[in-house]
Amino acid sequence: MDSQQFRDFGKAAIDLVADYIDNIRTRDVLPSVEPGYLVDSLPENAPEQPEEWQEVIKDFTELILPGTTHWTSPRFHAFFPSGSSYASIVGNILADGLGVIGFSWLASPACTELEVVTMNWLGKLLGLPEEFLNCSPGRGGGVIQGSASEATLVGLLVSKDKAVRRLTKINPSLDEAEIKNKLVAYTSDQCNSSVEKAGSLGSMRMRLLKADSDGRLRGATLKKAFDEDIAQGLIPCYVVANLGTTGICSFDPLYELGPICNEYNAWLHVDAAYAGSAFICPEYRHLMKGIEYVDSFDFNPHKWMNVNFDCSAMWVKDSSELVKAFDIQRIYLDDIKTDTKIPDYRHWQMPLGRRFRAMKLWTVLRIYGAEGLRKHIRNHINLAQYFTKLVRNDDRFIVEPEPLMGLVCFRLKGGDKITKKLLDNLVKSKKLYMVAATYRGRYIIRFAVCSRMIVKEDIDVSWSFIKQEADVLCNGIQ
Numbered sequence: 392m393d394s395q396q397f398r399d400f401g402k403a404a405i406d407l408v409a410d411y412i413d414n415i416r417t418r419d420v421l422p423s424v425e426p427g428y429l430v431d432s433l434p435e436n437a438p439e440q441p442e443e444w445q446e447v448i449k450d451f452t453e454l455i456l457p458g459t460t461h462w463t464s465p466r467f468h469a470f471f472p473s474g475s476s477y478a479s480i481v482g483n484i485l486a487d488g489l490g491v492i493g494f495s496w497l498a499s500p501a502c503t504e505l506e507v508v509t510m511n512w513l514g515k516l517l518g519l520p521e522e523f524l525n526c527s528p529g530r531g532g533g534v535i536q537g538s539a540s541e542a543t544l545v546g547l548l549v550s551k552d553k554a555v556r557r558l559t560k561i562n563p564s565l566d567e568a569e570i571k572n573k574l575v576a577y578t579s580d581q582c583n584s585s586v587e588k589a590g591s592l593g594s595m596r597m598r599l600l601k602a603d604s605d606g607r608l609r610g611a612t613l614k615k616a617f618d619e620d621i622a623q624g625l626i627p628c629y630v631v632a633n634l635g636t637t638g639i640c641s642f643d644p645l646y647e648l649g650p651i652c653n654e655y656n657a658w659l660h661v662d663a664a665y666a667g668s669a670f671i672c673p674e675y676r677h678l679m680k681g682i683e684y685v686d687s688f689d690f691n692p693h694k695w696m697n698v699n700f701d702c703s704a705m706w707v708k709d710s711s712e713l714v715k716a717f718d719i720q721r722i723y724l725d726d727i728k729t730d731t732k733i734p735d736y737r738h739w740q741m742p743l744g745r746r747f748r749a750m751k752l753w754t755v756l757r758i759y760g761a762e763g764l765r766k767h768i769r770n771h772i773n774l775a776q777y778f779t780k781l782v783r784n785d786d787r788f789i790v791e792p793e794p795l796m797g798l799v800c801f802r803l804k805g806g807d808k809i810t811k812k813l814l815d816n817l818v819k820s821k822k823l824y825m826v827a828a829t830y831r832g833r834y835i836i837r838f839a840v841c842s843r844m845i846v847k848e849d850i851d852v853s854w855s856f857i858k859q860e861a862d863v864l865c866n867g868i869q
């Protein structure tokens with residue numbers, strides 16, 4: 392393929408994506424294909440001879456699109472939003488055009504420095520304390536990880552390394568393997584699956600402590616767990632606080648957990664994967680009260696800030712802890728040493744290679760501006776409030792807990808069985824996509840406002856599907 396063919400292929404692809412997005416409401420949000428549909432449709436072997444790009448576009452349209460779940464559709468209310476925008480797509484094209492792997496400064500100075508700049512911009516927009524920022528005098532800084540899952544694991548691995556260093560310094564005769572065996576991580580039973588997985592991947596026992604009836608991990612619960620474990624000869628090491636849980640979007644009180652973690656030398660990481668984006672709006676920052684106690688904080692611009700996957704923004708107060716844990720030298724990795732605070736990002740993450748992710752964050756921040764992004768967040772929260780009103784006006788339903796962000800949880804008063812049936816039928820219809828959670832032991836349906844394009848009329852359409860299905864169920868017509 393030469394550059395002229397690339398221009399033609401690329402323009403055709405951009406037109407295709409623009410048409411797809413313009414017409415997204417005409418498609419069912421869930422595809423009507425059976426498992427194996429694509430495996431059976433595509434050749435068993437890669438083509439031996441080059442093919443024309445037009446053939447690829449044709450197969451994309453005829454084979455790939457019909458098997459796609461439309462995450463950007465206004466009828467998509469499952470999980471949390473998957474960020475996507477034209478600004479981000481173009482940022483990705485530009486980054487892919489450069490094709491750099493920016494693991495050290497010289498490997499691509501622009502890749503590293505744009506990440507430093509955009510993470511400073513973003514940290515300031517969120518109102519993070521200065522000590523988290525690279526532009527502050529201390530050792531703080533931000534890095535873009537591939538996912539919140541990775542950020543949680545990075546935090547865990549660093550906390551483990553730090554604990555071993557701290558304890559062997561106090562008592563050099565201690566055995567490293569023995570210390571590691573005694574370390575414990577803590578989070579709440581409301582945590583995302585990825586948090587629990589970090590415990591398995593990082594070989595640290597992880598306790599899922601019982602959240603209170605509002606889904607929040609309380610300070611007294613954490614302190615009790617620390618004391619119990621210390622009495623058993625174990626060592627509290629790592630705590631993951633959840634700001635915006637996946638199930639019901641509850642917020643752990645950092646102001647309770649933080650002082651306890653600091654007192655017991657446990658690393659406190661915040662998983663704010665979804666809700667962190669809302670902190671660009673000052674009216675939601677009270678939900679991160681206590682942030683000054685935190686060691687690392689992560690949220691996903693690839694969820695609620697219109698940046699395409701993958702872009703997970705992580706800040707640490709003391710980046711030297713990351714470097715101590717992850718710095719492995721090789722002669723071929725020797726880089727120019729500067730006395731500036733420019734990081735070698737390979738020491739801040741798990742892989743060696745790294746994409747130019749800051750480019751799409753940069754294009755989004757510039758094309759939307761902070762005001763545009765705040766408008767997007769507030770619009771979603773207002774639409775969630777609007778949906779809440781619609782559900783509450785129908786006395787067959789209950790909305791709980793009280794929605795704070797763009798997630799509304801509801802159920803039928805008739806109980807778990809009929810609520811589950813309602814969700815099953817809606818998903819089967821392929822018109823709406825939602826998933827379930829539990830709240831105070833009850834089965835609930837999660838309705839997340841997700842699409843960047845969503846407007847009030849879309850909420851009306853989604854509600855009309857839910858209502859119609861409830862009519863059928865509640866009247867006993869199957």
Ligand code: PLP
Nearest residue numbers: 538539540583585635636637664
């Ligand atoms: N944490 C929370 C609260 C989430 O809701 C999610 C995903 O929805 C994750 C972590 C995992 O995010 P990622 O896919 O970026 O690892």
